[in-house]
Amino acid sequence: MSETHRWIRTARCEDIPLREARSVRMADRDIAIFNLGDRFLAIDNRCPHKGGPLSDGIVSGTTVVCPLHAAKVNLETGNVLNTSGAPQCVAAFPTRVEGGVVLLELPIQPLAEEKMPGVCVEKTVQIPGTIQPTL
Amino acid sequence: MIESPGKSNGNSTRERLVVVGNGMAGVACVEQILKHSPKFDITIFGDETHVNYNRIMLSSVLAGEKSADEIVLNSLEWYQKNDIHLRLGVRVTDVDSVRKTVTGDDGSVTPFDKLLLATGSSPLIPCMDWIKKEGVYVFRSLDDTRSLLERARPGTRAVVIGGGLLGLEAARGLQVQGCDVTVVHLMDRLMERQLDVTGGGYLKAKMECMGVKVLVSKSTTEILGNGKAEGVAFKEGPSIHADFVVIAAGIRPNTELGRKAGLQVNRGIAVNDFMETSNPDIFAVGECVEHKGTCYGLVAPLFEQGKVLAATITGNKGPVYEGTVQAAKLKIMGVDVFSAGDFNEKAPGTDAVRYEDPALGIYKKLTLRDGKLAGVILVGDTSDSHRYMDWLRSQTDLTSMRRQLLFPLPVADGGFDTAQMPDHETICGCLGVTKGAIIHAIHEKGVNTLAQLKECTRASTGCGSCTELCQQLLKAVAPEFQEETKKTLCKCVPFAEDNLREILRSQKLRSVQEVLDIYGNGQGCEVCKPALSYMIDMIWCGDHDEDRSARFVNDRVHANIQNDGTFSVVPRIRGGVTSAAELRRIADAAEKYNVRMVKITGSQRIDLLGVQKSDLPKIWADLGMPSGQAYTKGVRMVKTCVGTDFCRFGVQDSTSAGIELERRLENLYTPHKVKMGAVGCPRNCAEATVKDIGIVGQEGSWQVVVGGAAGKSVRKADLLVTVVSTEEALNAAELFFQYYRENANYLERTYGFVERLGIEKVRKETVYAPETVRQGLLERLHKSKALAQDAWLERDAPRHPTQFVQIEPIERIPT
Numbered sequence: 001m002s003e004t005h006r007w008i009r010t011a012r013c014e015d016i017p018l019r020e021a022r023s024v025r026m027a028d029r030d031i032a033i034f035n036l037g038d039r040f041l042a043i044d045n046r047c048p049h050k051g052g053p054l055s056d057g058i059v060s061g062t063t064v065v066c067p068l069h070a071a072k073v074n075l076e077t078g079n080v081l082n083t084s085g086a087p088q089c090v091a092a093f094p095t096r097v098e099g100g101v102v103l104l105e106l107p108i109q110p111l112a113e114e115k116m117p118g119v120c121v122e123k124t125v126q127i128p129g130t131i132q133p134t135l
Numbered sequence: 136m137i138e139s140p141g142k143s144n145g146n147s148t149r150e151r152l153v154v155v156g157n158g159m160a161g162v163a164c165v166e167q168i169l170k171h172s173p174k175f176d177i178t179i180f181g182d183e184t185h186v187n188y189n190r191i192m193l194s195s196v197l198a199g200e201k202s203a204d205e206i207v208l209n210s211l212e213w214y215q216k217n218d219i220h221l222r223l224g225v226r227v228t229d230v231d232s233v234r235k236t237v238t239g240d241d242g243s244v245t246p247f248d249k250l251l252l253a254t255g256s257s258p259l260i261p262c263m264d265w266i267k268k269e270g271v272y273v274f275r276s277l278d279d280t281r282s283l284l285e286r287a288r289p290g291t292r293a294v295v296i297g298g299g300l301l302g303l304e305a306a307r308g309l310q311v312q313g314c315d316v317t318v319v320h321l322m323d324r325l326m327e328r329q330l331d332v333t334g335g336g337y338l339k340a341k342m343e344c345m346g347v348k349v350l351v352s353k354s355t356t357e358i359l360g361n362g363k364a365e366g367v368a369f370k371e372g373p374s375i376h377a378d379f380v381v382i383a384a385g386i387r388p389n390t391e392l393g394r395k396a397g398l399q400v401n402r403g404i405a406v407n408d409f410m411e412t413s414n415p416d417i418f419a420v421g422e423c424v425e426h427k428g429t430c431y432g433l434v435a436p437l438f439e440q441g442k443v444l445a446a447t448i449t450g451n452k453g454p455v456y457e458g459t460v461q462a463a464k465l466k467i468m469g470v471d472v473f474s475a476g477d478f479n480e481k482a483p484g485t486d487a488v489r490y491e492d493p494a495l496g497i498y499k500k501l502t503l504r505d506g507k508l509a510g511v512i513l514v515g516d517t518s519d520s521h522r523y524m525d526w527l528r529s530q531t532d533l534t535s536m537r538r539q540l541l542f543p544l545p546v547a548d549g550g551f552d553t554a555q556m557p558d559h560e561t562i563c564g565c566l567g568v569t570k571g572a573i574i575h576a577i578h579e580k581g582v583n584t585l586a587q588l589k590e591c592t593r594a595s596t597g598c599g600s601c602t603e604l605c606q607q608l609l610k611a612v613a614p615e616f617q618e619e620t621k622k623t624l625c626k627c628v629p630f631a632e633d634n635l636r637e638i639l640r641s642q643k644l645r646s647v648q649e650v651l652d653i654y655g656n657g658q659g660c661e662v663c664k665p666a667l668s669y670m671i672d673m674i675w676c677g678d679h680d681e682d683r684s685a686r687f688v689n690d691r692v693h694a695n696i697q698n699d700g701t702f703s704v705v706p707r708i709r710g711g712v713t714s715a716a717e718l719r720r721i722a723d724a725a726e727k728y729n730v731r732m733v734k735i736t737g738s739q740r741i742d743l744l745g746v747q748k749s750d751l752p753k754i755w756a757d758l759g760m761p762s763g764q765a766y767t768k769g770v771r772m773v774k775t776c777v778g779t780d781f782c783r784f785g786v787q788d789s790t791s792a793g794i795e796l797e798r799r800l801e802n803l804y805t806p807h808k809v810k811m812g813a814v815g816c817p818r819n820c821a822e823a824t825v826k827d828i829g830i831v832g833q834e835g836s837w838q839v840v841v842g843g844a845a846g847k848s849v850r851k852a853d854l855l856v857t858v859v860s861t862e863e864a865l866n867a868a869e870l871f872f873q874y875y876r877e878n879a880n881y882l883e884r885t886y887g888f889v890e891r892l893g894i895e896k897v898r899k900e901t902v903y904a905p906e907t908v909r910q911g912l913l914e915r916l917h918k919s920k921a922l923a924q925d926a927w928l929e930r931d932a933p934r935h936p937t938q939f940v941q942i943e944p945i946e947r948i949p950t
Contacts, residue, residue, distance in 0.1 A: 009946040015937045019648075019684035020691075024942045053700040056688035058665075060627075061658035067688045067696050070661060106948055 021055035044090035153247035157181025160421025160437035161253030167445030182226035197308030230396040254389035270364035289313025294377040302383035329474035408455040410444035476510030565597020628655035647685040666881035677922035695766035705765035710794035711739025752930035778815030785815035787832025837864035842889030853894040873916040
């Protein structure tokens with residue numbers, strides 16, 4: 001375990017239905033935890049596009065589609081896949097399951113001061129096409 | 136009497152060609168004759184009352200995949216344009232080969248110089264007494280298909296006698312119509328003429344998996360019932376019950392006229408390689424002929440014969456018919472079967488190459504003789520059938536390719552590559568159109584679309600299985616290719632929506648994930664998941680386990696998500712009629728939950744904006760009103776005027792009618808939102824004529840209008856029907872509503888839907904449809920309605936314990 005991070009017990013597995021997510025308030029931010037059947041993945045619950053609640057999105061493989069304007073966010077890296085401009089990403093947090101509970105590895109300092117775990121520029125896969133609202 | 140010559144026959148020097156038979160063989164042959172020469176004055180007799188249609192597509196009509204109009208091959212205009220006298224509904228009963236006349240059953244006598252017999256075949260009836268009973272059918276013509284469609288009601292028990300191509304396709308069609316179907320077959324395996332024992336077993340498993348029962352080695356001795364079919368008895372044991380029976384036990388060439396004309400007739404009318412009969416002025420083509428001892432019952436040979444015959448009869452004798460390599464393809468979606476050539480591996484000098492995957496239901500067998508392909512059987516995966524057909528026809532030496540027979544080298548795009556096909560390879564096996572011919576048409580005749588290609592070369596107008604290949608070629612070669620294929624749902628599930636509905640129905644798929652796993656990429660996306668959710672809900676009338684994860688957030692929590700992640704709440708106020716008590720509760724709730732805005736909507740309702748997700752169940756309880764479904768693709772509202780209750784001009788009670796309409800349809804999901812209106816007079820104060828469904832009162836009657844819109848598009852609704860009573864108006868609205876549910880694509884509003892189909896078709900298939908069709912629509916609507924409930928009741932019984940709840944972390948971050 002690192003000195004700056006700690007594994008925190010967050011939610012019970014059964015609280016999160018298959019291929020859905022629930023948000024958990026951790027310190028000063030909401031974290032969305034997704035149940036992909038074979039594992040749980042966690043990202044910031046705030047879409048970098050317009051702040052949409054990603055935990056309310058539809059899951060497509062290892063991607064979630066923001067319910068507001070259909071930004072697609074990779075759950076493993078936190079990268080936004082269909083951004084038209086500069087690369088965007090949200091924080092993605094390591095997860096593990098122990099005794100029916102999802103644990104997240106979170107920084108001990110207030111999260112806001114912590115650097116984003118995902119460095120957008122290097123990891124972003126640029127996919128052509130702009131974000132289109134679905135409604 | 137002597138039939139008077141037609142209008143065009145000022146030119147009396149033209150020879151008179153009489154064609155008996157207005158089916159695919161006869162008309163295709165006439166098309167070829169017209170290509171050669173205009174020298175004939177042509178009369179065609181058809182005992183059916185329809186223009187030439189694609190008989191092999193009847194199974195698609197029975198399965199509801201195509202309408203009768205869609206399988207027409209030659210329109211009435213075509214006959215007129217080519218100056219052909221068409222005598223529909225007249226059966227030719229006699230031929231006098233000495234006087235050279237034919238006699239019709241209408242008493243007419245028509246002289247000919249040349250006679251073409253294209254009389255086709257008839258269903259083989261093992262025992263003539265059987266068809267005397269009511270409820271015993273054959274499956275040969277469009278009229279047979281229509282009778283079957285009328286008879287095939289959900290839940291009725293159908294027995295199909297015969298497990299060949301036709302029998303299986305009939306069985307499948309009936310099953311799609313909701314019948315409980317059993318196929319009984321005399322032989323030990325299905326399609327025994329096309330499949331070996333193993334292949335037959337794979338096919339049987341596939342049919343059974345689709346829900347069609349199969350009994351083999353059953354020799355039918357009797358159709359039970361006194362005057363009316365009640366069951367089928369077998370030599371081998373207990374009889375089975377049936378509400379109706381379809382006989383598809385094979386076909387018999389219609390040779391009677393050949394005999395009357397004094398021609399040599401064996402099993403069929405004997406023809407030589409030039410398609411000449413024993414009388415130089417009489418010719419025969421299609422299923423009624425026998426060539427070198429073989430009678431053909433498939434479509435490809437008759438086109439090949441027609442080409443040769445056309446050359447011979449127009450004085451261009453030369454081309455010869457050498458027989459056809461027979462290939463059979465079963466046209467059942469999800470059950471791919473292809474067979475060609477001789478699959479007998481016991482013949483001397485024969486090798487067999489096999490591949491089997493029982494879990495996937497794939498079976499492939501090639502028989503090789505002297506290094507060349509002799510026969511092929513493909514079950515479960517027929518994607519390589521063109522390659523094998525080409526090897527069969529060309530008799531390519533395969534010695535050097537032994538390692539790639541069943542596993543071709545992968546091509547660049549991973550799919551079948553038309554670029555690798557040689558020009559002489561046949562694309563359309565039915566009409567014998569080669570790749571070279573298609574490319575020629577594209578370059579020389581400016582063909583850019585599939586429709587033009589069909590018109591120009593006739594490719595893909597037979598069984599249609601080469602449509603995809605034709606499209607690929609067009610795409611690759613045509614400079615201005617215009618795609619016409621139906622839009623597929625999305626790249627996760629690459630099927631058109633009507634195909635998908637069919638797949639869900641036939642494969643009895645009741646979960647989104649199952650569909651994605653079997654027919655898609657296993658993942659799905661925000662486009663296909665909600666669409667599939669809707670389709671499943673509609674097809675199974677709500678009788679399925681709903682997968683909330685496949686639905687948009689609005690449908691997970693029954694409220695409309697706003698730009699800040701809060702939700703809006705719109706209670707149902709039927710017909711826009713509320714009460715002081717309701718308004719008080721709404722006001723109290725708005726204050727209690729700090730609603731940011733209370734808004735009167737354009738739909739005569741009240742919107743409470745800015746509610747937290749976790750407050751939703753509580754505010755619903757406080758409101759004590761049902762969900763207005765303002766957040767979903769479903770029944771929104773019926774906007775009404777005050778009608779006869781208060782208005783000086785009202786002539787109908789639009790308020791009550793609107794409220795009743797809303798009650799009958801509320802809580803149901805639809806392809807897109809459905810907004811309705813009910814007005815008490817043509818002044819149209821509640822704007823019913825720009826609603827998806829509107830009922831417009833007038834003196835003594837109601838007009839029911841559909842397909843209106845006043846959103847992104849503005850469209851005046853079309854008149855569906857005018858009726859006298861309110862009940863009839865509601866009934867018509869219900870019919871259209873369910874028809875839209877079942878036939879529109881997801882996210883297709885009624886205005887696009889009605890425009891796409893045309894109001895005439897909509898009328899014909901709803902208010903003017905046969906009684907049974909209307910009943911079916913209403914039954915399915917009522918079943919869905921009975922299982923639908925107010926979504927806001929989930930406040931007391933959530934779908935999941937954390938559906939509306941913000942989860943509290945078990946442990947906090949230490950500070």
